[in-house]
Amino acid sequence: MVEYIPRRVILDSMYDKISRSEPIIGVGAGVGIIAKVAEMAGADLIIIYNSGRYRMAGFGSLAGLMPYGDAHQVLLELAPEVLSVVRYTPVLAGVTGTHPFYQGHRMKKFLIYLKEMGFSGVQNFPTVGLIDKDSLFRRNLEETGMGYDKEVEMIRLAHELDMLTTPYVFDEEDVVNMIKAGADVLVLHFGLTAKGTIGAKTTISLKEAAEKARAWSELARSHKQDAIILVHGGPVADLDDWKYIAERVRGVHGFFGATTFERLPTERAVAEQIKAFKNVKLSA
Numbered sequence: 001m002v003e004y005i006p007r008r009v010i011l012d013s014m015y016d017k018i019s020r021s022e023p024i025i026g027v028g029a030g031v032g033i034i035a036k037v038a039e040m041a042g043a044d045l046i047i048i049y050n051s052g053r054y055r056m057a058g059f060g061s062l063a064g065l066m067p068y069g070d071a072h073q074v075l076l077e078l079a080p081e082v083l084s085v086v087r088y089t090p091v092l093a094g095v096t097g098t099h100p101f102y103q104g105h106r107m108k109k110f111l112i113y114l115k116e117m118g119f120s121g122v123q124n125f126p127t128v129g130l131i132d133k134d135s136l137f138r139r140n141l142e143e144t145g146m147g148y149d150k151e152v153e154m155i156r157l158a159h160e161l162d163m164l165t166t167p168y169v170f171d172e173e174d175v176v177n178m179i180k181a182g183a184d185v186l187v188l189h190f191g192l193t194a195k196g197t198i199g200a201k202t203t204i205s206l207k208e209a210a211e212k213a214r215a216w217s218e219l220a221r222s223h224k225q226d227a228i229i230l231v232h233g234g235p236v237a238d239l240d241d242w243k244y245i246a247e248r249v250r251g252v253h254g255f256f257g258a259t260t261f262e263r264l265p266t267e268r269a270v271a272e273q274i275k276a277f278k279n280v281k282l283s284a
Helices: 007-019 032-041 050-056 061-065 071-085 105-117 136-143 148-160 172-180 206-223 239-248 263-278
Strands: 024-028 045-048 091-095 121-124 185-189 228-232 254-257
Touching: 007 024, 007 228, 024 032, 024 050, 024 228, 032 045, 032 071, 045 071, 050 061, 050 071, 050 263, 071 091, 071 105, 091 105, 105 148, 121 148, 148 172, 172 185, 172 206, 185 206, 206 228, 206 239, 239 254
Parallel strands: 024 045, 024 254, 045 091, 091 121, 185 228, 228 254
Antiparallel strands: none
């Protein structure tokens, strides 16, 4: 069973890999077997949050943003399953910074509890960052105290507790605010991951994602020279997409995948196995 790993130990390991041009790979795990296999395959980070439970149940990731269950409760239900099968890889928790029951000292106490459970760091999920800033809904959330600034504050508290922080960022303002809050790893989020049976459509092209990655990573380094940059979502859904970004954008250090490593491989492997069995001819 994995225990809390000091932030500095994790960062030193990641910087060493980056110096050898080895990408940092984060894997979202909504069930124990995914976490177990991810560690066997050499994943650098394993992240669990409520969306994983819905993905592995056959639904889209955005179910994690809907009122289908308390995100923190789902996290705590998943935690023993994942923490029990992972032996040495840092496990991060998806924490809802805007959760109305976890503000101020209560959020700090919750983060301490997660650390004592064996979590080494956090990510801001569910996140209001997935809601368009120009939409009425997002403006209403911001105006009523449930805005992205609460996620920034959660990251700041986790940083003060010496936990690794790997927040999702959605634009240049988010990049700067999270860096100032002490973020160690920025995960550049390009939208809901496309492809697969869920049928999501990406809103930007792979070329546009590369351009954003270049601009955002340069901005991050102008504020924090050793910022670690990962990419996630949108058109960056499979191996060829990741290679496109990695080969064209200097300063991107890795990839974070949830749908990419949970849902898509499961869909393909199970379908291929069943088809193979169905293709066997019975003896006459």
